Amino acid sequence: MAEVVLESISKSFGNLKAVDDISMTIPNGAFVVLLGPTGAGKTTTLRLISGLEKLDSGTVRIGGRDVGIDTPAQRDVAMVFQQYSLYPHMTVRENLSFPLRSPILKTPEDEIARKVSEVSEILQIPHKLNNKATELSGGEMQRVSIGRALVRDPQIFLMDEPLSSLDAKLRADLRVELKRIQADLGSTLLYVTHDQVEAMTMATHIGVLEEGRLVQYGTPRDIYENPRSVYVASRLGLPRINILPSNLFGGDHKGAQIGLRPENIMEGEGSDARVIRAEHLGDQTRLHLDLNGHTVVTLIDVHQDYPAGQKIKIRPHNPLYFDASGARVA
Structure with missing residues (x-):
């Protein structure tokens, strides 16, 4: 070789x-x-x-x-x-x-x-x-x-x-x-x-x-x-990374766009989102949310159940930032 x-x-x-x-x-x-x-x-x-x-x-x-x-x-x-x-x-x-x-x-x-x-x-x-x-x-x-x-x-x-x-x-x-x-x-x-x-x-x-x-x-x-x-x-990543305007979340942010892997979205505090549907896949549950007109996909415990229309709060955890052209912001 x-x-x-x-x-x-x-x-x-x-x-x-x-x-x-x-x-x-x-x-x-x-x-x-x-x-x-x-x-x-x-x-x-x-x-x-x-x-x-x-x-x-x-x-x-x-x-x-x-x-x-x-x-x-x-x-x-x-x-x-x-x-x-x-x-x-x-x-x-x-x-x-x-x-x-x-x-x-x-x-x-x-x-x-x-x-x-x-x-x-x-x-x-x-x-x-x-x-x-x-x-x-x-x-x-x-x-x-x-x-x-x-x-x-x-x-x-x-x-x-x-x-x-x-x-x-x-x-x-x-x-x-x-x-x-x-x-x-x-x-x-x-x-x-x-x-x-x-x-x-x-x-x-x-x-x-x-x-x-x-x-x-x-x-x-x-x-x-x-x-x-x-x-x-x-x-890379399934579900795919969520790319959102950073101003959807309060506070200061480093770039025009914020990238959130599904595992980097925390529940219980932050911005209000509405449940669109839940996908129960056995080993994981994917939760599809509407956040001020933007679709967000996150992962939740398989034993949790969120009916469509329910409101939950979410916030970023260890997000990635990108400028308006899509380039990474350090």
């Missing part, structure tokens, strides 16, 4: 600046997630690292080596795509061993057998090795797709929303599995998603992208607690 360094990389498609002067370091053995909505530049960044797209400017270094003129095969990276990309006429064993039989790797047959057996155990599919790909469930096909990358032992794994087409339970199960596998192997992994839950639960580092620019890079906890802007603050 290797450290990957991006130095001022950029890529345009016509008039569209898909990646705009991104610099970041993916540490050796890290699980880095690129987070952002569709069109933020996540997949293009991945493709620039892999060599599937050519840089307009900047440098990609893998293991200290400039790979700008290298082909994707020469870069020694392994990609997992959103779609399974399996050979349907092949068995699971044949699909897993296929990358190892490339002219570049020239892996001996005994080594192929060992790696396929090892990866199938890690992915918990050894009993499926002789099944055709078409005989597998969606989750099993995605495990095989991930396994085709794992057998490679590359410099870095590049994964482009590999879990997005799966159902919610399977997605949650594979998140845990993927993080466990990465930790066990000590591999360097760059993962692209628009799903904040995937980012928060798996990443050692998160890079938040906005319109091709890297707007913040750090640990999940740092980005959650110390976002640089309203945009970044809104990317």
Whole structure:
């Protein structure tokens, strides 16, 4: 595995600046997630690292080596795509061993057998090795797709929303599995998603992208607690952060807008709010409030019950402040 360094990389498609002067370091053995909505530049960044797209400017270094003129095969990276990309006429064993039989790797047959057996155990599919790909469930096909990358032992794994087409339970199960596998192997992994839950639960580092620019890079906890802007603050957290005019609350405030995570709203004193509805979700209850025409979502004890229309008082606790443009105010 290797450290990957991006130095001022950029890529345009016509008039569209898909990646705009991104610099970041993916540490050796890290699980880095690129987070952002569709069109933020996540997949293009991945493709620039892999060599599937050519840089307009900047440098990609893998293991200290400039790979700008290298082909994707020469870069020694392994990609997992959103779609399974399996050979349907092949068995699971044949699909897993296929990358190892490339002219570049020239892996001996005994080594192929060992790696396929090892990866199938890690992915918990050894009993499926002789099944055709078409005989597998969606989750099993995605495990095989991930396994085709794992057998490679590359410099870095590049994964482009590999879990997005799966159902919610399977997605949650594979998140845990993927993080466990990465930790066990000590591999360097760059993962692209628009799903904040995937980012928060798996990443050692998160890079938040906005319109091709890297707007913040750090640990999940740092980005959650110390976002640089309203945009970044809104990317993480469920329910989403409440962004409100700061003059809704009495007293002096540091910025034009106040950001309140649901857990940072205290009840019992402060400004009057009216209950719109309560969402009982088992392990938590979300309370939707109206505060002078602004919707506020907070969390309450699951055993509490507030009927619609009831008035309660709320106040900020450890709020975040932003100026009128959305930039963080210290």
